[in-house]
Amino acid sequence: MIPLEHYLYISAALFSLGVFGVLTRRNAVNVLMSIELIFNSANINLVAFSRFVEGALGGQVFALLVIVIAACEAAVALAIVMSLYRVMKNVNLDEAAELKG
Amino acid sequence: MESMASAAIFYGVAALVLGSALYVVVGKNLVHSAFALVAAFFGVAVFYVYLGADFLAGAQVLIYVGGILTLLLFGVMLTNQIYNLNLRSGAIQVVPGALSAGLVFALLVWIIQSVDWGAMDAGDPGPTSESIGRLLVGDYLLPFEIASVLLLIALMGAAMLVRRRGSGSS
Numbered sequence: 139m140i141p142l143e144h145y146l147y148i149s150a151a152l153f154s155l156g157v158f159g160v161l162t163r164r165n166a167v168n169v170l171m172s173i174e175l176i177f178n179s180a181n182i183n184l185v186a187f188s189r190f191v192e193g194a195l196g197g198q199v200f201a202l203l204v205i206v207i208a209a210c211e212a213a214v215a216l217a218i219v220m221s222l223y224r225v226m227k228n229v230n231l232d233e234a235a236e237l238k239g
Numbered sequence: 240m241e242s243m244a245s246a247a248i249f250y251g252v253a254a255l256v257l258g259s260a261l262y263v264v265v266g267k268n269l270v271h272s273a274f275a276l277v278a279a280f281f282g283v284a285v286f287y288v289y290l291g292a293d294f295l296a297g298a299q300v301l302i303y304v305g306g307i308l309t310l311l312l313f314g315v316m317l318t319n320q321i322y323n324l325n326l327r328s329g330a331i332q333v334v335p336g337a338l339s340a341g342l343v344f345a346l347l348v349w350i351i352q353s354v355d356w357g358a359m360d361a362g363d364p365g366p367t368s369e370s371i372g373r374l375l376v377g378d379y380l381l382p383f384e385i386a387s388v389l390l391l392i393a394l395m396g397a398a399m400l401v402r403r404r405g406s407g408s409s
Binding site: 139140142143144145146147148150151152153154155156157158159161162163164165166167168170171172174175178181182185186187188189190191192195196198199201202203205206207208209210211212213214216217218219220221223228229230232 | 242246249253256257260261263264269272273276279280283286287289290291292294295298299302303306307310311313314315317318329330331332333335336337339340341343344347348351356358359360364367370371374375378379382383386389390393394396397398399400401
């Protein structure tokens, strides 16, 4: 069987890729995709720990709730991106600096 | 022999997930990034199958691939001029971003290596749908209800945010 550490390494790599995407992408929708990668890496950890700890199915319930929150986040964030697009005519995050002092 | 093949498939899927994730964060074309994200989500569903979480694997495919990804694709299409055929996403502050992400990864790997997890494989738990259902309306009833209210509020808020000002009846 696959040891627990390998799931953790994969999840850590996925998380770091997501962080890299959030920090470097200009397009707001692409930043959202990177955030979804981070959600997925956290979920892998939750499910892996729930498998490797005896009788801890709560981890899977937690992962299910994370999926629900991710759906909420995607809906609200895309609504905000649409509003931003209506004002700015593009969704480049580095140009959305109207409130900068 | 069978476990060898199973391990080989696992590491193949791991490579697929990390490769697609890399394409999502460095790829130039937004639509290609979205489809690479499909591959990554499917790979994560395969991990859930390996972990014996059959219900979660189904939920992952249904909600992420069927729901969230469709939403993201609509987001890509609606936030670009329709005649703009090359949907590009540039990159900013690549070097500081790579440094920070590398530092985060190094820190995580260091933590994973330095902790003695002492974890034993608890074995395949069998079908989990029934137990998850019982937990959701038993021990985890309050989080479940809060999540449903949050989902309702989030969808109403999203509809409010994208409504054009003045076109509503109010």
